[in-house]
Amino acid sequence: MAGIRLDKYLADAGAGTRSQVKEKIRKGKVTVNGQPAKKPELKVDPASDVVEAEGIRFTFQKNRYYMLNKPGGCVSATEDASERTVLELLPANIRRGLFPVGRLDKDTEGLLLLTDDGPLAHRLLSPKKHVEKTYCARVEGSLGPEDVKAFAAGLDIGDEKPALPAKLQICGETDGICQVLITVSEGRYHQVKRMVAARGGRVIWLKRLSMGPLTLDERLAPGQYRKLTQEEMRLLGLDADGG
Numbered sequence: 001m002a003g004i005r006l007d008k009y010l011a012d013a014g015a016g017t018r019s020q021v022k023e024k025i026r027k028g029k030v031t032v033n034g035q036p037a038k039k040p041e042l043k044v045d046p047a048s049d050v051v052e053a054e055g056i057r058f059t060f061q062k063n064r065y066y067m068l069n070k071p072g073g074c075v076s077a078t079e080d081a082s083e084r085t086v087l088e089l090l091p092a093n094i095r096r097g098l099f100p101v102g103r104l105d106k107d108t109e110g111l112l113l114l115t116d117d118g119p120l121a122h123r124l125l126s127p128k129k130h131v132e133k134t135y136c137a138r139v140e141g142s143l144g145p146e147d148v149k150a151f152a153a154g155l156d157i158g159d160e161k162p163a164l165p166a167k168l169q170i171c172g173e174t175d176g177i178c179q180v181l182i183t184v185s186e187g188r189y190h191q192v193k194r195m196v197a198a199r200g201g202r203v204i205w206l207k208r209l210s211m212g213p214l215t216l217d218e219r220l221a222p223g224q225y226r227k228l229t230q231e232e233m234r235l236l237g238l239d240a241d242g243g
């Protein structure tokens with residue numbers, strides 16, 4: 001039988017660390033197909049065996065996917081010598097093997113996908129795929145219809161090539177601060193801040209609302225995360241088992 005060790009299966013499915021899971025197995029809290037399983041090394045078949053720990057069924061996912069509402073003040077990296085990373089917002093047993101799909105600046109908030117699925121990350125980040133990302137920004141300075149046109153035409157932001165056409169939507173202005181939505185289909189360094197700067201404004205707050213088919217779950221407070229739903233996985237072209 002194609003099999004995975006029971007303790008690995010449960011740890012990968014999020015039931016706890018490997019040692020916590022072993023303890024649960026030893027205490028008889030784990031069943032396979034309804035029968036108590038006492039050996040962590042027991043092989044289970046993810047396709048056909050029903051594994052439960054403390055009465056909760058754990059299904060095996062080839063890959064893991066989490067939506068994070070990134071707060072300001074942490075860096076989009078797996079490790080950093082001096083800064084807090086986005087992965088430190090997750091407990092150690094969940095964070096293992098995950099990485100952020102792309103980077104948001106340290107002060108940028110909002111949607112960040114965390115996964116261990118390299119090919120998916122490549123699909124979402126590849127410059128050839130033009131995956132759309134929408135940001136909400138507060139901008140110091142005034143933006144108007146001429147700026148909407150300039151964004152749509154493709155702005156010169158000081159790189160070799162101008163930025164691809166982008167969508168600027170002006171939502172309102174109060175006390176010299178303009179609130180806008182900006183949709184880009186590239187991921188250049190500081191892209192939104194540089195586009196706004198190219199039109200004489202300054203981004204003072206930035207939050208990513210969507211990336212491709214994924215939209216930030218506004219029920220997630222900054223710093224909170226959750227697993228992607230089956231529908232979100234489907235929108236990303238993934239099977240429910242992460243394949």
Ligand code: URA
Pocket residue numbers: 103104105106108189190191192193194206
């Ligand atoms: N554009 C920026 O300028 N910063 C981000 O974090 C994301 C997009």
